[in-house]
Amino acid sequence: MDSPLKAFKRTDGRWGLRNHVLILPLHSALSTTARKIADDVSGCVALNHDWSGEVDNDLPRVTKTLAGSAANPNNHSVIFLTLGTDVELEIIKQAKAITKQTIIELSLPKLGSIQTLTEQATQEAIKLAKEAEAEARVPAPWSAIVLGLECGGSDALSGITANPALGVASDRLVELGATSVLGETTEILGAEHLLAARALDEETGKKIVAMVARYESSINYEGIDIRGAQPSRGNIEGGLSTLEEKSLGAAKKAGNAPLTGVLEFADVPAKPGLYFMDTPGHDIEQLAGFAAGHINVVVFTSGRGTPTGSPIMPVIKVSTNTPMYKAVTDFIDLDAGTIADGIETLEETGARIFDEIVAVANGQETKAEKNGHQEFALSRMYETVVPPLFS
Helix, strand or coil: CCCCCEEEECCCCCEECCCEEEEEECCHHHHHHHHHHHHHCCCEEECCCCCCCCCCCCHHHHHHHHHHHHCCCCEEEEEEEECCCHHHHHHHHHHHHHCCCEEEEEEHHHHCCHHHHHHHHHHHHHHHHHHHHHCCCEECCHHHCEEEEEECCCCCCCCCCHHHHHHHHHHHHHHHCCEEEECCHHHCCCCHHHHHCCECCHHHHHHHHHHHHHHHHHHHHCCCCHHHHCCCHHHHHCCCCCHHHHHHHHHHHHCCCCEEEEECCCCCCCCCEEEEECCCCCHHHHHHHHHHCCCCEEEEEECCCCCCCCCCCCEEEEECCHHHHHHCCCCCCEECCCCCCCCCCHHHHHHHHHHHHHHHHCCCCCHHHHCCCCCCCCCCCCCCCCCCCCC
C-alpha cells in the first residue's frame, strides 16, 4: 500500500509531523519567559517545567528527557533559555549530539535581564518561525509515523471499545512499516506475560517481564502494595474491579503485532515495529517520555475524559463510551463507544482511528492542539532538594 503521508524530512533522515519552533527553558525560573515568547510568536511552542537545576539522582533522567524532547523530529528548531550553568550546557551538548536541527542558546547572565533575554529570544523565534513556515511537506513513507499508545481514566469499556480498536489501528500501521510504542508500566501489571509471549525473541520477552518486576519491586520496597492500591478510585467508579482487569484492557492498545523491543524511559526506537517503553502511569509525565523518545503522534484513549495534550506531539483523544464523548466534545476527537452501542464493529472503529492518525500526521489539528493544551511534566524517581537560584 502506497503511503498517503506528507511530512517534514529532517536532514538526519527522521520525519516530523509538525514543524514548530520549541522554546525550551533549562530552569524553572525561565518557564514563564518561554511561555510568553511562544504565545507571542505564531509557530512556536514552549515546555514549561519545575526543574530548578537540581544535581541529584534524577539528573540523568531529567537530562535525557529535556535533551530528547529538544531533538524530537516535530521540532523545526530549538531556542534554549539558560542560566549558563554547566548542567544546562551538558543538556544542550546532548541535544546537539542527537539532532541536526538548528539550536540557539541564550543565557540570562550574559544578556543581563529578563527583558533583554525575552527581546532577543523573540527576534530569533520570529526568524526561525518564518523559516519553518516556508518549508513544505514532502511525500513520506509509512515509517515516518512513530505512534505513542496512551490511556488514562480507564473505565469498564476501555478494554472492550477504544483500546482494542486502537490496537487494530496500531497493528495496521506496524504491518505497513510504522513504529508503535506502548507505555505505562503500571498499566500492564499482570498482563506482561501476554506481551512477552509475542516477543520476536526470547531475550525481548524476558526484558519486559523483568522490567515490570523491577518496577513492582521498587514500589514494594517503599511499602506500597501496588496491586492492592489499584485500580484508582476513578477507575473503580468507571466500573473496573481489579488491577488485572485494568491491565488486560490497557494492553489491548498494542493489538496483536509481534513485540519488537523494550525501551527504557525516553529511549528512541531503533527500527520500525511494536515496542514497550517503561514510563510512569502519570499521563503528562508519560507523554514527556514519549516526546523524548521521538514519538511524533499519540492516540490517547479515555473513559473518564481528559484535556491533556503535549507541546511537541499531536495527541488524538478517543472516548471509550458515547455519553462521555458527548459531555466533553471539546476534548475528544473520536468516539469508540459506537462499538458498545452496536453502531460499528471493532474493525470499523479501528479503521476510523487509523484514518484519523493519517489525517493528523498530514497536518490536521487535534482538539488538544486547537484548544492550546500543551501539558508537560518531568518524571522523577527520587526525593528532590531544590538548590538556591544563585550561589
